[in-house]
Every structure is written in structure tokens, then in C-alpha cells.
Amino acid sequence: MAIAETLPADDSGLAAKTPLTVSVLRAFRHRSLAAGTLICVVLAALVICAPLLTGFDPAKQSAMETFQAPSLAHPMGTDAFGRDMMARVLYGGRVTMLASLAVVVMGAIAGTILGLVAGYAGGAAGFAIMRLVDLLLAFPGILLALAITAILGPGLVNGIIAISIILVPVYARLVEGATREIRSLPFVDAAIVLGAGPIRVMATHILPNVMSSVIVMTTTWLGVAALWITALGFIGLGVQPPQPEWGAILNDGQMFLTLAWWMTVFPGVFLSLFIIGVNLMGDGLRDVLDPTIAD
Amino acid sequence: MTSRKLPALLAAAGLCLSGTAHANELVVGWAETNDTLNPVTTGKRNVGPILSNIFDTLVWISPDFEVEPLLAESWTVSDDGLTYVFKLREDVTFHDGTPFNAAAVVSNVEYITGENTQSKISLGLLGPCAHAEATGEYEVTFTCDEIYAPLLAQMGEPYLGMQSPAAIEEYGAELGQHPVGTGPFKFVSWTPSQSIVLEKNPDYNWMAASLGHDGPAAIDKITFQIVPNPQSRVQQFQSGQSQVMQQTPGLYWKTLTASGKYTELPVEISGLGIFAPINASLFPTDDILVRKAIMYAVDQKALIQLAEAGVYPPSYTPLSVGMLGHDEDAEGKYPYDPEKAKSLLTEAGWEFDGTTWTKDGKTLSVKITAISGKAHYMAQAQAIQGFLSEIGFDAQFEALNAPAWLDLNIDGGSTLTPSQYIGVDPDALHFWFLPDQYFNWSHWTNDELTDLIYQGRSELDHGKRAAIYQKIQDILLDNAVILPIRQNLDLTLADKSVTGITWSGGGFQYFGAASIAE
């Protein structure tokens, strides 16, 4: 994915004069934001309410009920272990959604801190950090994730760590550039002359000014994070059985593609819908928060 | 638009593969990539079947473990059991024209034991008998440091296939890409991770007698297409892009054989079957009662039903059906009995509160591991996890890549893990149950057992050997250090037009006697 070169955002989008509710309402007039939010909210509601929607335990095996096609009892069929697919898809959604969110949040925090330090300190430290960032960026992300999970061992937490590490350089580069730019602005000099130390300058002047770029970036990368975390699950390096997760469920299903299409189709549809929703939301938020890159 | 671009690209890549086979040409859907085609340096079981078509061994082992003449016409064993004299056929030449004789056998043995040869399975098979001497132009004598009963059967494993001394000399480290044997098929080409092509050896005329086939193979060319993804392998076979497929996943075996359109070849891979060693040095399975509870809690038949559509016969004892010493009566030893399992846990001092078992503040927690890339291990481990959870175990599952999996189990960090071991002789047990072996994954030893294993190895009388291995199996099961899961079969399917595919004892598909109906 391309990294949108966002400038330290202009403040005009977040005019303080308009009360919050008004700006939220205005934002939702944006079609894709509204549609994306709707999709995400519905999906979130479904996975949160999973216990109300299905009585099955997603891990409960049943030797008598393997590979059942969708029916009234099992609306999405059952899998190789006779587990109810609907329960697995709904409970699995919780894992996928939270994991994606955790990935971007962790990546954003670590990347932003690194970028702030590199951009503000400059010099040898900044140079070292940024060359490391270049190194990580010069390598296809999914391969890096593979290597990291190979080191840490498979598992959901390790998968989340691996993928957030991939996001770190992306954020670091964005924030470093923005920090350097803001660092050179007179209001930072003014703060220094007023006696502010580096940490105070970073926290009160630079961070708030790069935040909107970071948020825009986060919405763009949330979808990518979901794609990667599920890809890891699909390769078998994500969550460990019997815990359900959309990528892992798809992995279970792929071996039986022609015999049990429901094992592949349902989780895939949910996953795609989720990513579409997230991307729509991201597009909308970007337009609303960062008018400079809207066309 | 791509159609115009593609031929050019293909030409550039120089990789034009013909996907479909013509008459008398066979495409085999193969499940695993090869490390080498050098029988001496391979460490992979699944290379064996390909090797057995390129290389002949001194003896042939039938699927029922009868040892027959192949490159050796006859042999004698000295009374002390330390000397084997093989009389060799005199009409055999290697694919490169080098004549096969006693000197060639000696070269092979010297190559296997050579300091710079990265020998793997082969070196282990020779055991203490790795000394060969040409005692005539066509007579070779093996001497052993100690009595080694498994030798004769193991001589028939493809990892001891005879290679051309000229090729050994010429290719050095590259020998694995230029296999030259005396077998019914000659090596043509090998594209790594894609395909291996063999063609008929027109001079072949020394097939093992029990196969009932004279002269060269009927099939002109075999292409082993390497398709690790089981789903793809099945699709390829169903659509006619291959005529033979190995390692058919259970569920597909069930549906495809039900159609009656294909020939079923459940190739029996001998050895210890599929089993899970139970770690007797790790809490809580360091308690024999907990181990026994596990044995009662797992229902092999239902496990196979869950993990592999019920297509495999279960196993109840370490040694495979048909092997020397296989214990027919083991089935009744640990019937599926969850109540019995629970009472054993109670007896061991565990208390059940309806969801979890606790003892001295600890929960009854076990760690089940499996190799992440192997679907059947993953499924078996999950099924075991299901059975143990059923009676209240806190059963954790962890999938690991192969090196990490080996590491963890060698270190004793996992409670149980499905595994397999292949061998043609019951002495295979020694790898898993002698102290100081890497694969003593039960992490358990017993002096009586150790003695018996050594006795079994040096006993030449079949009846007495069988009795020794009966006893060994009793000890293993009584101590509940191994959970047998199922027979190890390579579920091979062939198109009805292909007949005569067989396998050598141990489970190595053999195409020398196969033919394709027009």
C-alpha cells in the first residue's frame, strides 16, 4: 500500500467553533463513512451478541455431525470436527476484529514514538532509526511477519506483535517526516525560547500536530492489518486451535473446498465485509479529517 | 491480452511442461518435495518410493515382509550371526553401463560410511554391519560387530539402493541430482519443487520373482508432479491431470472410493504406525495414573472419524499390523471409557469441581503439540484435545514448525504429540524407548525394557523374537507411555486404467510391474 504523504495537517478541518455533535453529523453526510460505519457496527453487533444468536460452543466437537451442509440447526453448516460454523464465524470475528485493532494501535504507538524521537533528535540517533526503518520497509511485509512469528512461535499474541512490528516503520517514517517539518516551524522555536524541554515540545506541540495524520494513517492501515492478521491465520501461524479466527477458519476449510463450500464461503464473506467496511470508513475519515488529500 | 504475452514468457522462462500424459505415460500426484534423490543422504521417508523405482536393493521385501532375492540371488548367514554372504546376479548393469558386481556393493558401503558423506537414514539401517568385502567377483560378505537381526529386512529398504560407483565418483556432492541405479526406471529430470521425470530402463530384466513380471517395465515414462496442497492434488487427480495420487486426505478417500471409479491402493507403511508418545517426565503425566486416564479417555475410532473421516484402521499397540511381533490382543487393553479415566484421576488425588481438575492448587493441564504443516497431525492433535477436554483436562494445543516441534519434544516440553515412525523391523522401537535416544519422547526408561530391546536385536530366531516384542509392547502399554492412534497408510488412488502398482515392504510404491490399459 502506498503511504499517503500527508503534511502536518492544516487545522481547518477541525474548526473548534462547531460543536462536536454537529461535526459528527456533518461527517456522516459523507456517504462512504456512513456506509462503512454501518457495516462495521452491524458486524460488531453480531459478534458481540454471538451468545444470543447461537447456542453452540465454537470449540465443541461432535463426531456425529461432521461436514453438515447449512440447515436450520446449523445455518452455516458444520466443519470437519462437527463444530457449528456459525458459532465459529461469530466468535472468530471477535478475535479477528480485536486483533486487527490491536495491531494498528500497537504499531501506531511504537511507530509514532520512534518517529518523534528520530525526527526531533535528528543526528546520529535519528539517522540510525531511519536506516533501520528503511531496512524494514524494503522488505515485503508478510515475509517479515512470517519470520517474526517463526522466531516467536505461532499464536495470536505473537501474530499481533509480528504484524505491528511491520507497521512500526510505516508510522515511523510518516511521523519522522512530519516531526522534522513541524520542528522547523517558529512556534516550536517559540516554545523552546519559553523554556520548554524536548519532551514537553514533543508532547504538547509536535504530537498534537501529527496526530491527525496518524489517525488518517491508522484508518487506512486497519484494513491492511486485518488482511495480514487473517493471512497469518490462514497460513496457520495465527491463533491456535480450537480458538476460532476468520483466517484460521478459512485455513480449516480450504482442504475441503469442493466437499464443504460453506466452510470457505461464510467466513470469507464476513471477513471481506469487515475489511470493506473498515476501508470505507477509512476513506471517509480521511476525507473528513484531512481535506488536503481529497480530490 | 495475457494470451499473447504468455507464450513469449514461457519461452523466456524455458519451462514448458506438458500437463497431460500420453499413452504409457503416467503422471503421479506427489505430496512432498524431495531433499535429494541420493538414497544415502535423504532424510525424508517420502523419497523412498521414488528411489525404489530407480534403485534396486540386494533383497526385495514383499508387502508381507517376505525377504526375496533381487540383486542378490542368494545369501547365507553364519551360525554366530555375524557374517552375511550375498551371491550377486551376474547379468546386471547400471543405467550408465557400469557393471554391477561385488566391487560395486563395496563402493556403496564405503560411500555410506565415508567421512564426508552426509549419510542419514542409510547409515542407521546398516547398524553394526557397515563392513563389506568382495569375496569374489559376484560375492560380497558383510560382517557385523554384534548380532544384528534387523539387517536382512533393512537391506531391502530403498535407502540402501545400489548406486553406480562411476556416478558416485563422478558427481560427488551433486550425486542427488544424478541418480544412477539398476532399477526399472532411469532418471530423466528433476525440477525442484515441481516434478521428477523417470523413463523406462529398456535393459531391465531382474525384477523380484513374486511380482511376476519379466523384462522391462511396461510404462514408458513416469512424471511425479509435486503438489503439496492436498486439495489441489485431489483436484488434479479428479480432473484427469494425474492418473495416480498419493496421500489422499481421508474425507476425499471416502468420497472418491465410494464412486467406484478408481483403484484403491492403501499402501501399508510399516513401523510404529501413527502414535503419540506420552511424556512421563512432565507434570502431570509423570503420574502413571494420569497417563492411563489419557489412554482410557481417547477413543481411537472416533478420533479417526473426526480427524480423517474414519477411513483408517485404528491401532492399539505400537507395532504395525503384519510386522514381526505385532500384538493382536492389545485392542482390549484400553477400551474407550471416560468414566474409568475420571476414576483414575480421582485415585491419583485429583479433584473435579465440574469443570476443572485440581490437585495441590495445580490444574490438570497438558500441552498437545503438532507440526503446523501436516494437516493430519493437526487434526489428530485437535481431536485428542477434544477428548481430553471432554473429561475435564485443560488441554492446550500448539502448532509448531518442524524444527521447533522437534526441539520442544526432544527437550520434553510437550505432553503428547502425534508422530510416526517407519521401519521394516520391530527394532525400530529402540529409537523411541532406549535411554539417550533423541526420540525418547516419552522421556521414560525401564531397565527390563532396555534389556529386552537389546535381546530382540540379537535374537535370530523368529519365534523367540516375536515373543520378546510381545513383551516389550506389554511393558509400553502397561506403563501407558505411548498412545497408539492408527495404522499408517499411504492412501494411494489410481485410475482404473492403471494396473499392477504395488509396494515393497515398508510401504514404498513400485511401478515396475504396472501397466496402463489402452
Added chain:
Amino acid sequence: MGKHVSEDALVSIRDLKVHYGGKGVLASQRADVVRAVDGVTLDIRRGETLGLVGESGCGKSTLGRALMRLEDPREGSILFEGEDLAKARGQKLRDLRKDMQVIFQDPMSSLDPRMKIRRIIAEGLVIGGVPKAERDARVEELIEIVGLRREHLDRYPHEFSGGQRQRIGIARALAMRPKFVVADEPVSALDVSIQSQVLNLLSDLQDSFGLTYLFIAHDLSVVEYISDRVGVMYLGRLVELADTADLYANPLMPYTQALLSAIPDREAETGEARIILQGDVPSPRNPPSGCPFRTRCWRAEAACAETRPELREIRPRHWAACHFAE
């Protein structure tokens, strides 16, 4: 006025050099030095407004920033009330800085767009640990002093015009009760009509708070209006320094003459012909030998290339660095 070094100097700059680059592993990197300020010696007297003029890139802004220690001098000293600012670090530097403030050129970017005016003006007080009640009182007082209203305190910078923002910047500087203020082109980004308002405000504040200004600008008429004395910089050096009236009436350096001749309407007033300078300003990476101005000077002779003219007091209180000045 007597000596160049005066007893009542608030800031004494001695041979100050600010260089960029010149570091690195390669010889070519080490040779690549930008001499932004290259040996300036200057006193700023308590209570005066010293104007500093020159073309862009002459180092006048860098000099101003160096006085605030926003740039690190490579050599020389800056004595502020007797303490050397050039070598101070950490807490010592922060203590020294308390009495010095700066007003920036660009009213758009000198205020943090994410902060309300109240926070902007109070920032220095917060850092200094002034209690909230006192802080609020001082901020409210200041906003009125600079001619804005209290209700403006709860707005964001983008809601103000350029002139208003500059007033806010001034209020922020004044909040620290400085003795010395560097005004770095404070009006050049403003409309002409607003410029005089801000200049008047600065003058008024100087009177009421007893401030000392270093007023940096390239607009000579603005400088003439506000300054007591004026210094002219060229290629990182101070080339002429005199009382405002004296300098504007009798410039000694050919460079100053050329600058002055370019002031609009001056031709009509004085009858002097406008002097058009030939060529570009030489690069501060590679300044000419001898007199830095000789490459563009119509009076340049061979001697100008050989020796560098030092700043000398040609007439009382009028200093210039030119071989021909007398």
C-alpha cells in the same frame, strides 16, 4: 557617542560565528561549510532598538536566532548581563533565556494551530511554574495590553488575522517579562496598513516595559522608523553600524549606499540615482577573498581582494568595514 564597547551594553556579542555543516567522515563533507554568521562583534545597549538590515541570506536572522540559542554558535561569545550565553546548557541556559524573548516573522506558523490563545500566551508561565490564578490574571492583562479582547483567549489562532496573530505573539513574548526581545522581521508578512499599528505597539511597549530590541528587517524604511541605531550585514559579517539618522544620511559603505538607493521614492527625495548592483550575492559556502562585497562593488580595486577591511570607527559612532571609507 564614544566607544564601540559601551558600559551599558545589555548584550555583548564578540566574534560570533555560526557555521553549518563541515562535519562528517569525508574530506569533501568537512570542507562544505556554510558560514552563516562569520565573526560578528556588536553591543546592544540597554533600552535601545538596534535595527539589523541586509539582503536575505546575509545572516541577520541567524544572528538573531543565535542570540536566543536557537542556533549553536561555533565560536565567540554572547554576554547577556555579563553571563556567557554561547556556552550555557541545560538549566543555566533556561535561566538565562528567561529575560529574552523573540517575535517571529510569520504570524501563521509562529502560533501552534492546535492551541487556544490562552494556552499559547500562558505557555511560558506554565513552564515557569506560575500558579494558575496569577497566570490567568497576567494573560488577561496582556491580551488587553496588545490590543485584543479577553474573549479572544478562548479561540484558536486560525480565527485571527495576521496582525492580530502578531499581537498574540507579542503578548506571548511579554508574558515572560523579558528585558531583551529579538524581533525577527515582525511586520514583513503584514499588510502595510497593519505594519504601522504593530510598529507603534512595539514602540509603546518599549516605553512602558523598558525593553531592548534587536529589530531585524530587510525593509529599510521600517528600520529607519523604529531604530535608534542600525547595523548592516553582508555575507555573515557586520559591514556598517551607525546611529539611524547618520547612516541614512551618510552611508559609508558602497553596499549600504546601494541598499539605501533602492528604497522607493528615495530617488525623488534625495536626487541620487538608484544604484543597481551587478551579479548575485556570493555563496556563504565559498565567500570571496578580502572584502566580501568586492565582487559586486563598483569601486573595487586589487587591494580589496587581498585584505579584508576590518570594522573601524570612521567617524564618531559610525563604524564601517571598507577600504575606501573615510
Added chain:
Amino acid sequence: MLSYVAGRLAAIVALAFGISGLVFLMLRLIPGDPVMALLGTQAANPEVVERLRRQLGLDESMASQYVTWLGNLFRGDFGYSYGQQRPVSELIAANFPATLQLTVCALFLSVLLGLAIGIVAALKRNRAADTLGMGLALALMSIPSFWLGLLLILLFAVTWPIFDVVGGTGFKGVVLPAVTLALGTVGFNARFIRSSVLSAQTQKHVITARAKGLSRATVFLRHVLRNSLLPILTVVGIQVGNLLSGTVVVETVFSRPGLGRLLVDAILSKDYLTVQAVVLIIAVIYAGANFVVDLCYPLLDPRIARR
């Protein structure tokens, strides 16, 4: 210009070294003994294991292993794959063409489709075709390629057996993998092209040309499209990397040979030298592709060259 090229090349070399060191370290952090991995569960008695460890040079210190590896690399020797018992260079030679074929086909498809959707959407801005095109772009960006691949197999290789299930390098084998790989990147390309066409349309000379009374089509072909060449180049530069990393998943789903699968297998089996070599090559291709793209800019846009 020359010093620019030299500088970039030096940066690529430095990058390659950085990555090689990083990978070397990372690999050795992965738990597991490569010697045991070679032997699997077959016949590994302790003597065989120790003998093999010595033969493979794995009993030496890490530093000396790295130095040996680097030394061999300078002589153009990538070393020997433990797992596949042949020179790594041979493995790469055997797998690279398939990856190249897949990536090139996918790149071609992806740019072409992206161009088509992007241009149509830009020309019909804010109309139904635009909404539809951009909706499609977003959907394609969102659908995971591993799932899309499975669906394509289900539809076009199983239900209607038009193409091969096993992705060989023949025409019937490459179509589905290439389509799967391409579709994931089409969305980005379409959006990028759309916005560049839109911004090209508002440029002065285009407006002037239109004012001169040239037909829409002429203006489009002569001015707008030509100015879109640069964005296409940018897209190619960005997508080479994305497609390369996408091959990992696609090669797995379609059982295709290739560098991605070679690398994954090698990582999972701790085949050190293979991993090191493949990583190095992928990184160099990645950096090299961007380098070539950057070199092409001045050729297409004289304004950049002059700068």
C-alpha cells in the same frame, strides 16, 4: 546524474548487506535445530546428528558462519541448501522464472485493469460509472487474496474446469494465480490513476487545449493520457513490492513453485542459506525496481530531468 545513479546503487548494496545481517540474526533466533530438521523423525541417532552437524559446518560459531557466508557471497557463491541438497543458486534459478512469470502477468493485468477503471471513473466523474468503478476498486482492495484464490478455484477449476487447479507455468496454470494476485492491487491502481487523470485534466495546458476547440477525445489522448504515464510508472514501482510479497500466499494457495514458497518452506525448515539468499534477492529486486522506476521519471518528464 551519474553520481545520483552511483549513490542509489551504493544504497542498494548497503541495504542488501543490512538485510543480510538482519536475516542472519533473525534466523538464528528461530527455535529449532536445523540438523534435526533435516533428519525429521527418521533414524536420527546421536552419532548421525553430530556427524552431520560437523559436516554442515553448523558446529562453528555464529560469527564465523556469517563471515564464511559473506566470503562465499563475494565469490558469487550462495552456498548449499541443507534441505534440498543442491546449490542455492540452482534452487533460485529453478523457482525464479515461475515467480517472475506470475509477477509480470499480474503486474500487467493489474496496471491494465487499474488504468481502465481509473480512466473511466475519472472521465465520468461523480456519475454512476465513477461510483461503480470506485466501489469495485474498494471491494477488490478489501477481499483477501487467499480467499479470492479459493473462490476462483472453486468456480473456474472445479465447477467449470476451465483452468488448472495446480498452478503450473502453462497458460491454464498461470491465469488463476495471476488474476488472484492482480485483483488485490487493481483497486489501489484504479484510485491512483483516477486521481492523476483528474489532476491532469485541471492542468493549464489541458484547459488551454480544450479552449482551442480540440475535441474531448483528442485532448484526452494527447494531453491527459500522456501525463498519466508518470503515475503509471509510480504504480508499477509501488506494486512490484506488493506483488512480490503477494506471491507468498498465492503460490501456497495454488501449489505453484516460486521464490515465495521456496522462502516460506526454507524459513519453516530453518534452511539458513536458502533463506538468506532468497531474502537478499527479493530485497535487491524490490530496491532495484524502485531504482529503475526513479531512473525512468526523467525520461518521461523532462521537467524532472532539468531539476
